[in-house]
Amino acid sequence: xxxxxxxxxxxxxxxxxxxxxxxxxxxxxxxxxxxxxxxxxxxxxxxxxxxxxxxxxxxxxxxxxxxxxxxxxxxxxxxxxxxxxxxxxxxxxxxxxxxxxxxxxxxxxxxxxxxxxxxxxxxxxxxxxxxxxxxxxxxxxxxxxxxxxxxxxxxxxxxxxxxxxxxxxxxxxxxxxxxxxxxxxxxxxxxxxxxxxxxxxxxxxxxxxxxxxxxxxxxxxxxxxxxxxxxxxxxxxxxxxxxxxxxxxxxxxxxxxxxxxxxxxxxxxxxxxxxxxxxxxxxxxxxxxxxx
Amino acid sequence: xxxxxxxxxxxxxxxxxxxxxxxxxxxxxxxxxxxxxxxxxxxxxxxxxxxxxxxxxxxxxxxxxxxxxxxxxxxxxxxxxxxxxxxxxxxxxxxxxxxxxxxxxxxxxxxxxxxxxxxxxxxxxxxxxxxxxxxxxxxxxxxxxxxxxxxxxxxxxxxxxxxxxxxxxxxxxxxxxxxxxxxxxxxxxxxxxxxxxxxxxxxxxxxxxxxxxxxxxxxxxxxxxxxxxxxxxxxxxxxxxxxxxxxxxxxxxxxxxxxxxxxxxxxxxxxxxxxxxxxxxxxxxxxxxxxxxxxxxxxxxxxxxxxxxxxxxxxxxxxxxxxxxxxxxxxxxxxxxxxxxx
Numbered sequence: 001x002x003x004x005x006x007x008x009x010x011x012x013x014x015x016x017x018x019x020x021x022x023x024x025x026x027x028x029x030x031x032x033x034x035x036x037x038x039x040x041x042x043x044x045x046x047x048x049x050x051x052x053x054x055x056x057x058x059x060x061x062x063x064x065x066x067x068x069x070x071x072x073x074x075x076x077x078x079x080x081x082x083x084x085x086x087x088x089x090x091x092x093x094x095x096x097x098x099x100x101x102x103x104x105x106x107x108x109x110x111x112x113x114x115x116x117x118x119x120x121x122x123x124x125x126x127x128x129x130x131x132x133x134x135x136x137x138x139x140x141x142x143x144x145x146x147x148x149x150x151x152x153x154x155x156x157x158x159x160x161x162x163x164x165x166x167x168x169x170x171x172x173x174x175x176x177x178x179x180x181x182x183x184x185x186x187x188x189x190x191x192x193x194x195x196x197x198x199x200x201x202x203x204x205x206x207x208x209x210x211x212x213x214x215x216x217x218x219x220x221x222x223x224x225x226x227x228x229x230x231x232x233x234x235x236x237x238x239x240x241x242x243x244x245x246x247x248x249x250x251x252x253x254x255x256x257x258x259x260x261x262x263x264x265x266x267x268x269x270x271x272x273x274x275x276x277x278x279x280x281x282x283x284x285x286x287x288x289x290x291x292x
Numbered sequence: 293x294x295x296x297x298x299x300x301x302x303x304x305x306x307x308x309x310x311x312x313x314x315x316x317x318x319x320x321x322x323x324x325x326x327x328x329x330x331x332x333x334x335x336x337x338x339x340x341x342x343x344x345x346x347x348x349x350x351x352x353x354x355x356x357x358x359x360x361x362x363x364x365x366x367x368x369x370x371x372x373x374x375x376x377x378x379x380x381x382x383x384x385x386x387x388x389x390x391x392x393x394x395x396x397x398x399x400x401x402x403x404x405x406x407x408x409x410x411x412x413x414x415x416x417x418x419x420x421x422x423x424x425x426x427x428x429x430x431x432x433x434x435x436x437x438x439x440x441x442x443x444x445x446x447x448x449x450x451x452x453x454x455x456x457x458x459x460x461x462x463x464x465x466x467x468x469x470x471x472x473x474x475x476x477x478x479x480x481x482x483x484x485x486x487x488x489x490x491x492x493x494x495x496x497x498x499x500x501x502x503x504x505x506x507x508x509x510x511x512x513x514x515x516x517x518x519x520x521x522x523x524x525x526x527x528x529x530x531x532x533x534x535x536x537x538x539x540x541x542x543x544x545x546x547x548x549x550x551x552x553x554x555x556x557x558x559x560x561x562x563x564x565x566x567x568x569x570x571x572x573x574x575x576x577x578x579x580x581x582x583x584x585x586x587x588x589x590x591x592x593x594x595x596x597x598x599x600x601x602x603x604x605x606x607x608x609x610x611x612x613x614x615x616x617x618x619x620x621x622x623x624x625x626x627x628x629x630x631x632x633x634x
């Protein structure tokens with residue numbers, strides 16, 4: 001029973017990280033109808049920026065802020081330089097371009113920082129919390145993971161709902177042509193979407209790296225899990241992304257805990273394929289099928 | 293048909309002459325290029341002709357390679373039999389993936405195949421008693437007795453790899469000119485129109501996956517005997533993306549393009565590693581420069597030269613006569629999106 005609770009709690013922690021990646025994918029999908037396969041690579045790169053700043057300054061939070069800022073800039077720059085030219089071209093082109101961005105960043109990280117596994121510091125203590133005498137299997141640092149992702153999600157949700165920039169983004173995602181006719185500069189709005197997605201990805205990278213180590217390919221698996229979470233919740237739905245991440249995180253935690261950690265990726269793949277076969281618009285879709 | 297055969301014979305003669313004159317390392321490189329040609333040809337048919345992308349072709353190579361290693365290790369059957377079984381096993385896996393993929397398009401398919409590329413090699417670590425875990429399985433491959441004991445094994449491997457690559461290219465060239473190839477192009481260009489013309493769209497798409505996977509399986513099988521080792525590290529996402537890079541550089545959907553792409557990828561890697569080490573850069577840096585270069589190439593080619601090397605060559609020969617390209621890359625790879633219904 002204690003074991004089950006520990007698996008559940010640590011699943012929630014990892015689930016929040018998948019949620020953050022999923023949210024960043026949803027943010028871009030709603031605006032541009034394309035999947036950013038470089039999201040994981042961008043997160044890996046910004047986390048390397050964090051590690052460099054932490055080494056230089058000795059301050060974790062300086063690195064944290066630097067990574068978030070780098071994510072914001074990287075997202076915006078990527079959209080302007082490589083994504084914008086693919087708009088209006090076949091969808092395959094934009095997929096291949098983001099793949100190019102992914103391995104370009106992975107190669108660059110390998111050149112600049114080497115391919116060896118690096119440990120990444122965590123924000124708070126990593127000793128387990130006890131409830132009375134039972135260990136919960138999570139630490140203060142894990143609590144921070146949950147709080148940070150929830151806070152980012154809430155801020156984004158409020159911003160989308162109540163700010164004029166948020167309104168413009170929703171309008172552009174709902175119908176780009178009408179938005180453009182109403183005087184919204186859709187291109188700028190898309191850049192902002194990519195920047196915010198870059199920021200969320202950077203957050204995910206910072207939060208996951210203490211438990212996975214950091215190396216050029218370290219975010220590959222996290223990215224495909226985030227993608228699975230996004231599909232699970234529906235690529236159109238930010239709330240679905242968060243719930244999808246939680247379901248996937250807890251599910252993978254049980255599989256890893258009870259069946260062996262080597263099977264988590266296969267389980268995630270099975271879940272992804274089942275979702276795409278049975279409910280391609282996500283488990284919260286209203287039944288209206290979208291063509292996938 | 294006659295042109296393909298002539299090309300194959302010329303290529304075979306060139307390779308035999310080269311392999312006799314050059315050293316063992318060059319033989320290894322020839323084998324490497326032939327392996328890449330086999331896999332890239334399959335991928336370029338899948339993506340360029342049938343319009344389906346795969347970011348997980350490394351997984352199919354892994355299936356071919358592990359099948360080969362296990363059969364040679366436990367049963368020690370003749371290599372030609374093992375090669376065919378490896379191709380059949382991979383084709384079966386391709387059929388399963390293809391059935392799942394037939395309903396997906398564009399980004400969804402890309403994500404699902406990327407997942408396959410991440411998940412499948414991890415099985416090797418989940419069942420280390422069968423697949424040898426991270427260390428992998430070693431593969432013994434001997435040259436046939438009639439060549440004599442002094443025949444360099446790398447030369448034999450190069451010959452075998454090139455033979456497989458040429459046979460694969462010939463078969464694919466015929467296939468793409470047949471009714472099946474036309475069906476693929478029709479499905480790629482307009483699914484609805486293809487269905488109205490009586491083409492079974494789902495079957496065409498699954499068949500493309502089967503053919504493409506079989507090619508990757510052959511390549512994986514060759515890779516197993518040429519490198520004498522099969523380990524999960526040989527089939528990372530980077531490998532799958534490198535195959536895609538080669539197909540894109542050469543020009544998606546063209547078989548000669550697969551040859552150019554494979555040569556660029558293999559030779560670029562060796563050349564950059566050589567230059568990096570001679571300039572005193574570390575091995576890690578030398579190994580990562582090609583990866584970064586692939587990324588840059590993918591972006592630049594896709595944005596500026598979507599027809600790749602083969603497209604440039606064709607343009608050179610056809611001059612300024614503006615003829616509609618028969619093998620133009622996919623114009624659209626999904627059902628038409630209606631504005632405002634999302």
